[in-house]
Amino acid sequence: MSGASTPLRDTVLVVDDTPDTLGFLTEALERAGITALVATGGAQALALVGRVVPDLILLDAVMPGLDGFECCRQLKAGPAAHVPVIFMTALSDTEHVVAGLGAGGVDYVTKPIRLDELMARIRVHLGNARAAQSARAALDTAGSALVALAPDGAVLWSTPQAAALLRAASPGDGAALPPGLAARLLAGRDAPVLAPGEGGQPSLSFAFVGAVGAGELLFRLSVHDPRGDEAVLKARFPVTAREAEVLLWLARGKSNRDIAAILELAPRTVNKHLETVFAKLGVENRASAAVLAVRALGER
Numbered sequence: 001m002s003g004a005s006t007p008l009r010d011t012v013l014v015v016d017d018t019p020d021t022l023g024f025l026t027e028a029l030e031r032a033g034i035t036a037l038v039a040t041g042g043a044q045a046l047a048l049v050g051r052v053v054p055d056l057i058l059l060d061a062v063m064p065g066l067d068g069f070e071c072c073r074q075l076k077a078g079p080a081a082h083v084p085v086i087f088m089t090a091l092s093d094t095e096h097v098v099a100g101l102g103a104g105g106v107d108y109v110t111k112p113i114r115l116d117e118l119m120a121r122i123r124v125h126l127g128n129a130r131a132a133q134s135a136r137a138a139l140d141t142a143g144s145a146l147v148a149l150a151p152d153g154a155v156l157w158s159t160p161q162a163a164a165l166l167r168a169a170s171p172g173d174g175a176a177l178p179p180g181l182a183a184r185l186l187a188g189r190d191a192p193v194l195a196p197g198e199g200g201q202p203s204l205s206f207a208f209v210g211a212v213g214a215g216e217l218l219f220r221l222s223v224h225d226p227r228g229d230e231a232v233l234k235a236r237f238p239v240t241a242r243e244a245e246v247l248l249w250l251a252r253g254k255s256n257r258d259i260a261a262i263l264e265l266a267p268r269t270v271n272k273h274l275e276t277v278f279a280k281l282g283v284e285n286r287a288s289a290a291v292l293a294v295r296a297l298g299e300r
Contacts, residue, residue, distance in 0.1 A: 013037040013054040015045040017063045042066030049080045061089035069103045076104035084125040145221040153182030236296040246273045251293035
């Protein structure tokens with residue numbers, strides 16, 4: 001008996017209300033070594049994906065009841081959010097192509113379907129999906145706390161560490177973002193955003209990492225509980241609690257603009273606090289104040 005493991009087959013869900021199309025595509029996929037799942041409508045597809053998440057979805061755009069565009073939007077709000085969707089449509093007008101891509105599709109093919117073209121597109125998108133999945137698995141293993149948002153603020157995916165932080169900060173909401181936070185993140189990507197924890201839990205800091213393609217915005221999460229560090233600075237230097245907060249973020253390399261956003265202060269107020277801090281510490285600039293703060297925190 002060979003000790004080699006059998007490679008897992010890719011799974012493609014075909015959603016179409018035409019039996020002939022379902023049979024034609026199912027046979028072609030099986031010949032290519034791909035496991036085919038079928039659904040004859042949007043509602044059936046949503047129910048099936050609730051039980052088994054495929055690697056790729058072929059979705060007819062025009063179906064009775066729940067059409068392909070709305071079906072895709074609902075798929076992208078559930079467990080199949082990361083699954084690539086290829087639309088199949090006889091509608092090649094620009095408005096329908098835009099509607100399909102706007103609903104969350106990554107590609108489209110027009111009917112009558114050219115099988116060689118479709119299989120080539122399927123292979124490309126399966127490869128891209130595997131690469132993305134491998135990258136996320138590496139992030140999970142590395143212990144990174146990352147969450148990806150869609151341009152509309154919906155959570156696309158999060159690493160286990162990020163999900164755990166979200167659950168801890170807002171126990172009643174599971175791994176969801178606290179109310180209103182998504183809008184703040186999308187509006188202020190140039191500076192960290194703080195989300196206060198509930199029930200005495202520490203706040204979370206969200207820092208924008210970058211855009212992954214056109215549809216994913218990546219943020220890094222960290223626990224923001226500066227009370228210990230602030231206490232050290234307040235005990236070491238003749239500063240107020242607010243001045244200690246400003247000094248702490250200065251020591252962490254934040255600009256005045258970032259500090260203002262983090263502490264929800266006006267930039268002019270931050271400048272005035274720093275002027276007072278410089279005078280109390282007997283220094284003339286940011287760099288000297290940061291050095292003293294870092295040294296005090298390192299000596300505790």
